[in-house]
Amino acid sequence: MLTLYLHIPFCKARCSYCDFYLVTGGEQIAAFFSALSLETASRSEELKRQTISAIHVGGGTPSMVPVRYLTGWLEELAALCSFSPDLEIALEANPEDLSLKKMDELRAAGITRLSIGVQSFTTEKLRTLGRAHTALQAGRVTADALQRFESVSVDLICGVPGESRSLWQADLHEALALRPHHLSLYMLSVEPKTILHRQVVKGLVTVPDDALQASLYEDAQSALSLRGYSQYEVSNFSLPGHHSRYNLATWKREPYLGFGPSAHSFFVSSQQERRTANVSSLTRYLAAPADSTVFREELSAEERFTEQVFLSLRINSGLDVDFLRKGNKLGHMLLSAIARFIEKGWIEQQKERLYLTKKGFLFADLIAEEFIFG
Ligand code: SF4
Incomplete structure (x- = not known):
């Protein structure tokens, strides 16, 4: 089984806090999908004989993309690989784009899961974030989506x-009342180089301190x-059976293929594990879509081991202690780091598995840094 990711690099405007790769305006959407067809065809060997469980x-x-482009790409994919009968197709969406007509079109195109960039249900926060939708719209669109899609996810920013x-509390209250x-x-x-970063540096705005966060x-x-x-990852909570399949696969270090500018892929075979990334430039992607991979890295045994440790700890299935014990010198070093985190109450051991505690989820990035650089 394989999962796929498609990066659509267009937004109407850049939000003050965002550092993702994107261009503003949709003038190049048609050119992008023509290039995507070429990239997809050029990767037919990677897709051949594969069954896709999530996109x-x-x-x-x-x-903001007209649905016909997505339908066209899904048809191209279907000719190159198999889709599992319960394929999950998730799409990230902003509330201002989600008319009832658009949602019906997305559903008809096979989208099963909508991930809505609500960010907040309060007017104050939406204004501060510079988002284009209103608090009322966020609630209405989420309720309408819940009538139409098998899974609906809501993003909130704190x-x-x-x-x-x-x-x-108002955000949580509204979200829980809607029950996505x-x-x-x-x-x-x-993040560096964002408008928000400049505002913070100039003292124009202040963000809450770590204790309040x-x-x-x-x-x-x-x-x-x-x-x-259930909190199944640092930032993610789901009702039973509604976790994001693609995200969970990446945290479990299962193979995935990424398409479009700045998308990453992860290849796993019995001999090696390899990560690749496409170019983070729409101009360069459009010029040579079949040759857009600009980064390739074979993971060393040590990198594979460390990644397995910190990614397993990020999710609620945790990490097998035996995996560390068998990890020779590095495993024993990580075991002593983990002993320190257990003392702080950030990691707990239950039988033969290690898990982040509720408090530990807060420090997941710090723990990962210690594993990688410590
Ligand atoms: S936060 Fe989302 S909507 Fe805003 S610029 Fe980034 S990707 Fe676009």
């Missing part, structure tokens, strides 16, 4: 400038757990 269409803003416990199948909760991070994250963990959501 994730991300970006950028995939919902920790925007001016964030408060009451704003965050899945919630992704992101702590706003101030941590406490709001813990509020969310408790509220969601009480309502039956």
Whole structure:
């Protein structure tokens, strides 16, 4: 089984906090899909005899693309590989694009899962984030999507400038009242080269301190757990059976193929594991779509081992202690780092498996850094 990712690199405007690869405006959508056809055909050997269990269409803003382009690409894929009978096709969407007509078209095109970039149900936060939709629209669109799609996920952002416990409680309250199948909760991070970064550096805005962010994250963990959501990854919570198949496959280090500019792929065979990335430039992608891979890396045994450790810990199935014990010198070094994290209450051992604790989910990135660089 294989999962696929498609990066659609278009947004109407760039949000102040976003550092994804994208271009603003949709003038090149048709050219992009022509190039994507060429890239897909050129990778027919990678797709041949494969069965696809999930396709994730991300970006950028995939919902600003006319649905006929997506249908065309899915038909091209279907000619090159097999789709599993319960194939999940997920699409990231912004509320302002989701008219009832658009949602019906997406459903008819085979999209089973909609991941809605709500970010907040409050007018204050949406204004601060510079989002194009209103709080009312976010609620209405989520309710309409829940009538149409097998799985609906809602993205919320915590920790925007001016964030408060009451704003965050309002977001959680509205989300839980709508009861989507899945919630992704992101702590706003101030990335270099973004507008937000410049605003913070100039002192024009301040973001909440780590203590407030941590406490709001813990509020969310408790509220969601009480309502039956399971936290299966650092930022992701789902009702039973509604986890994101593509994302979970990447955390489990299963192979995946990425299409479009800046998309990554991961190849696994008995002899080797390899990561590749496409060029992060639409211009260069359009010029040579069949030759868009600009980065290739064979993973060393040590890199594979370390990746397996920190990615297993990110998800709720945890890590087998025996895997570390068999990891020779490196495994024993990581075991002593883990002992320190157990003392801090960030990792716990249950029988022969290690898991991040509720608190540990907050420090997942720090733990990963220690494993990679420590
Ligand atoms: S809509 Fe999403 S991808 Fe586009 S600029 Fe905003 S945050 Fe980035």
